[in-house]
Amino acid sequence: MSDVVMHVWRGDSNGGDFEEYTLPAQEGEVVLDVIHRIQATEAPDLACRWNCKAGKCGSCSAEINGKPRLLCMTRMDQLPEGEPVTVTPMRAFPIIRDLVSDVSYNYEMARKVPAFLPPPRPEDGYRMSQIDVERGQEFRKCIECFMCQNVCHVIRDHEENKGKFAGPRLFIRYAELEMHPLDTNDRRDLVRDKAGLGMCNITKCCTEVCPEHIKITDNAIIPLKERVVDADFDPVAWLGRKILRRTKRTPQEASVQPE
Amino acid sequence: MTTLEHHDYDVIIIGAGGAGMRAAIEAKERGLRVALICKSLLGKAHTVMAEGGVAAAMGNVYEEDNWKVHFRDTMRGGKMLNHWRMAQLHAQESPDRVQELEKWGALFDRTKDGKILQRDFGGHRYARLAHVGDRTGLELIRTLQQKAVSLDIDVFMECKVVRLLTGDDGSVTGAVAYWRPTGEFVTFAAKAVVLATGGVGKSWKFTSNSWEGTGDGHAVALWAGAELIDMECVQFHPTGMVWPLSVRGILVTEGVRGDGGVLKNSEGERFMFNYIADMFKAETADSEAEADRWYDDHTAGRRPPELLPRDEVARSINSEVKAGRGSPHGGVFLDIASRRSAEVIRRRLPSMYHQFMELAGVDITQEAMEVGPTCHYIMGGVRVEPDNGATSVPGLFAAGEVSGGMHGSNRLGGNSLSDLLVFGRRAGMGAADFAEGRAGDVPKLEESLIRHYIDEALEPFTRDEGENPYDLQHDLQEMMQTNVGIIRTGPELDEALEKLEVLKERVNNISVKGGRAYNPGWNLATDLPAMLTVSTCVALGARERKESRGGQTREDFPKADPELGKINFVSRQPAGGGFNEEIKISPEPLPEMPDELKALLEEAPK
Numbered sequence: 001m002s003d004v005v006m007h008v009w010r011g012d013s014n015g016g017d018f019e020e021y022t023l024p025a026q027e028g029e030v031v032l033d034v035i036h037r038i039q040a041t042e043a044p045d046l047a048c049r050w051n052c053k054a055g056k057c058g059s060c061s062a063e064i065n066g067k068p069r070l071l072c073m074t075r076m077d078q079l080p081e082g083e084p085v086t087v088t089p090m091r092a093f094p095i096i097r098d099l100v101s102d103v104s105y106n107y108e109m110a111r112k113v114p115a116f117l118p119p120p121r122p123e124d125g126y127r128m129s130q131i132d133v134e135r136g137q138e139f140r141k142c143i144e145c146f147m148c149q150n151v152c153h154v155i156r157d158h159e160e161n162k163g164k165f166a167g168p169r170l171f172i173r174y175a176e177l178e179m180h181p182l183d184t185n186d187r188r189d190l191v192r193d194k195a196g197l198g199m200c201n202i203t204k205c206c207t208e209v210c211p212e213h214i215k216i217t218d219n220a221i222i223p224l225k226e227r228v229v230d231a232d233f234d235p236v237a238w239l240g241r242k243i244l245r246r247t248k249r250t251p252q253e254a255s256v257q258p259e
Numbered sequence: 260m261t262t263l264e265h266h267d268y269d270v271i272i273i274g275a276g277g278a279g280m281r282a283a284i285e286a287k288e289r290g291l292r293v294a295l296i297c298k299s300l301l302g303k304a305h306t307v308m309a310e311g312g313v314a315a316a317m318g319n320v321y322e323e324d325n326w327k328v329h330f331r332d333t334m335r336g337g338k339m340l341n342h343w344r345m346a347q348l349h350a351q352e353s354p355d356r357v358q359e360l361e362k363w364g365a366l367f368d369r370t371k372d373g374k375i376l377q378r379d380f381g382g383h384r385y386a387r388l389a390h391v392g393d394r395t396g397l398e399l400i401r402t403l404q405q406k407a408v409s410l411d412i413d414v415f416m417e418c419k420v421v422r423l424l425t426g427d428d429g430s431v432t433g434a435v436a437y438w439r440p441t442g443e444f445v446t447f448a449a450k451a452v453v454l455a456t457g458g459v460g461k462s463w464k465f466t467s468n469s470w471e472g473t474g475d476g477h478a479v480a481l482w483a484g485a486e487l488i489d490m491e492c493v494q495f496h497p498t499g500m501v502w503p504l505s506v507r508g509i510l511v512t513e514g515v516r517g518d519g520g521v522l523k524n525s526e527g528e529r530f531m532f533n534y535i536a537d538m539f540k541a542e543t544a545d546s547e548a549e550a551d552r553w554y555d556d557h558t559a560g561r562r563p564p565e566l567l568p569r570d571e572v573a574r575s576i577n578s579e580v581k582a583g584r585g586s587p588h589g590g591v592f593l594d595i596a597s598r599r600s601a602e603v604i605r606r607r608l609p610s611m612y613h614q615f616m617e618l619a620g621v622d623i624t625q626e627a628m629e630v631g632p633t634c635h636y637i638m639g640g641v642r643v644e645p646d647n648g649a650t651s652v653p654g655l656f657a658a659g660e661v662s663g664g665m666h667g668s669n670r671l672g673g674n675s676l677s678d679l680l681v682f683g684r685r686a687g688m689g690a691a692d693f694a695e696g697r698a699g700d701v702p703k704l705e706e707s708l709i710r711h712y713i714d715e716a717l718e719p720f721t722r723d724e725g726e727n728p729y730d731l732q733h734d735l736q737e738m739m740q741t742n743v744g745i746i747r748t749g750p751e752l753d754e755a756l757e758k759l760e761v762l763k764e765r766v767n768n769i770s771v772k773g774g775r776a777y778n779p780g781w782n783l784a785t786d787l788p789a790m791l792t793v794s795t796c797v798a799l800g801a802r803e804r805k806e807s808r809g810g811q812t813r814e815d816f817p818k819a820d821p822e823l824g825k826i827n828f829v830s831r832q833p834a835g836g837g838f839n840e841e842i843k844i845s846p847e848p849l850p851e852m853p854d855e856l857k858a859l860l861e862e863a864p865k
Contacts (some may be wrong), residue, residue: 026505027503027504028502028504028505028506028619029505030505030506039729039779039780040729040730040733041727041729044728044771044773044778044780044783045772045773045774045778045779045780046779047776047778048779049299049300051299051304051305051307051470051471052305052469053469053506054308054509054510054614054618055610055613055614056307056308056394056396056397057302057303057307057308057469058303059300059303073617073618075617096440097440097776097777098777100777102440103300107301107416110405110408111411113405115364115405115409116363116364116405118362121362125358125361125374126361126362127372127374128369128373129373130369130376133366133367133368136366137366137391137392140366140391140397140398140401141394141397142401143307143397144303177364180364180366
């Protein structure tokens with residue numbers, strides 16, 4: 001097989017540049033394999049975050065030829081043959097070194113989500129039907145690769161929005177809890193006022209990059225937006241919830257972490 | 260000495276997989292100051308790789324199931340080398356731990372009447388594994404992560420512990436670590452320390468383990484004076500991917516077989532019928548027809564031999580390949596395509612479908628997978644008190660894969676996630692009790708020793724010329740794969756131990772380039788001493804245990820020796836040891852099982 005040419009961004013918060021590496025191609029390799037071969041030979045200090053190497057942990061997110069991808073799930077033979085492969089860190093987050101970015105923003109936003117709060121467990125356990133858990137299960141497939149956050153234009157080029165915008169990863173978390181058959185917290189005011197749900201104008205960039213194929217926009221963000229609107233303007237829906245569904249805790253109560 | 264970053268805590272937990280997080284939650288709920296320290300980002304630990312499920316005798320699918328059957332299955336699967344008390348606690352408490360996860364937000368798959376659904380797995384008599392498709396580990400880790408976040412536990416992410424510190428009385432006092440993003444050192448003083456660092460698989464060439472599985476916890480425990488038991492018992496999971504080469508070793512869940520997948524050789528034969536050991540003959544089907552009846556109704560036939568414990572299946576695959584009946588890339592075929600509809604396969608095994616499609620270009624609903632054994636799990640580990648996870652070092656506790664005893668010589672699939680929950684919680688309680696009972700504030704740390712450990716870790720930067728740490732890691736992996744793999748012999752183990760001594764010499768000549776900030780070459784250099792220590796313990800144990808039992812297979816001693824079945828091999832170093840110091844290994848009797856539990860084992864299978 002022929003050679004592969006890699007253009008890998010090297011640098012830190014003070015700046016950096018592309019470094020070129022040329023290696024013999026090997027059958028069946030993913031981009032992460034090639035990065036590992038560069039580390040093992042020419043550049044042992046090339047920083048790259050990874051863990052499972054099977055698309056399950058979401059650690060190795062980066063941008064390959066300008067597109068957010070998991071390094072471990074992108075096969076070299078799917079990229080244009082004979083052209084250099086460009087690898088850069090995710091752009092929406094501060095750089096630590098080389099391909100590693102500081103994703104702590106996502107963890108900070110996660111801390112603001114009021115916890116799941118079920119009613120007391122009945123003697124013979126909770127009962128839920130498969131069809132009801134499946135809605136939440138779709139969102140719980142999330143591997144926290146943060147690529148949806150990385151492409152979201154609300155924050156990608158607007159650092160100033162980060163304080164008031166939780167981003168698609170956390171919107172699916174809010175949606176999952178909102179749709180959980182057992183949850184009793186009401187986070188709708190919170191997701192509108194503090195998590196910036198209204199700033200999303202549903203361009204679906206997040207859905208397009210999700211490696212787990214979660215329909216972030218259609219199944220989480222849009223239903224959430226509808227529920228938030230319902231909470232404000234629809235007295236029938238409000239009454240219906242009061243009568244037909246279990247009582248959710250008020251947003252004020254919900255924002256307090258349970259004991 | 261420049262001022263180091265320093266933190267005081269009641270309890271620090273090293274490792275943030277399932278066991279570490281469960282321990283942290285327990286200690287934090289007691290109102291203590293708790294820190295969780297992990298080498299990667301939170302939620303990325305190897306627990307996410309667990310696919311099939313968490314074993315708990317809830318009896319939701321087969322109401323005949325109960326803790327006694329689970330205990331029996333676990334002991335037999337471990338070839339009776341398990342610590343009986345751990346196996347008992349595990350079987351009794353895992354249902355509560357699973358239900359507790361549900362209270363914290365986990366969404367398991369459901370039965371028709373809305374209970375938690377349970378699936379079949381190797382070695383479990385009844386469908387027992389609570390699961391979420393084939394991504395149960397992710398569900399478990401996310402649930403624990405979100406619970407830990409809601410409790411506001413302090414988390415030190417991408418922070419690697421290089422050494423534990425002990426006081427004059429031998430008790431643990433804290434730990435020395437460095438931040439991977441900056442390379443700056445940090446010290447922790449703590450009244451109690453819980454090790455939950457997972458496994459050692461990265462020392463083999465073909466492994467399901469990530470870069471993190473370097474045996475840090477095993478090594479720092481041994482160096483601090485704790486005991487390791489039965490380190491020779493390493494599980495080679497029967498079904499890892501074998502092709503393409505770059506993904507060789509990545510796990511293929513046992514759920515494929517639990518859901519109807521069968522193993523075939525190059526002649527198309529379901530070869531597992533030829534490898535049913537006497538111990539399992541009474542409860543294993545002897546014809547394809549009987550095995551196939553069992554999937555729909557467990558009372559209509561005995562279990563298919565594809566669902567024998569992992570050690571049995573891995574050895575059988577190895578034998579088929581050796582006999583020339585392997586697949587084109589040196590494995591065997593795992594076929595579910597011809598046995599279940601595409602729709603069922605995609606629903607029950609979505610990650611496997613995705614993984615083979617993306618990485619190998621194989622559609623598992625249409626063709627068979629090529630699979631072979633991959634280094635997966637270490638049953639051996641830090642010797643602990645079953646009830647509270649205490650090690651022989653006062654104040655030091657361990658839980659999960661880093662601890663030993665629970666699984667004997669072979670772990671059943673699904674028993675790892677339940678182990679994490681049961682013993683993570685117990686170690687958290689043990690550490691909290693110890694911290695509450697320890698007089699005074701946090702212990703004082705010895706500055707000169709801290710400086711010594713830091714200098715040791717930084718040494719590779721001081722050499723201009725020297726070896727690339729990656730070359731050393733590569734040589735170690737090749738050697739362990741060849742000499743201390745799935746089938747072992749005395750002479751090969753002797754050679755392994757000689758080669759390990761050479762590798763230890765070479766560690767002293769490692770040179771790393773670049774700065775300290777997020778430098779994977781340096782990070783690896785600091786992992787290598789632990790890798791060499793645990794590899795030595797594995798090879799020593801494998802040489803001493805002159806029998807075949809579970810995860811220890813000796814070609815020169817192919818049978819289990821009843822006398823050795825009553826023996827733990829215990830590795831030790833004096834406190835303050837290190838990878839260059841000698842490791843002593845000695846046989847010690849297993850704890851005696853009470854008669855009422857013995858009776859459970861003798862009971863005939865239904």
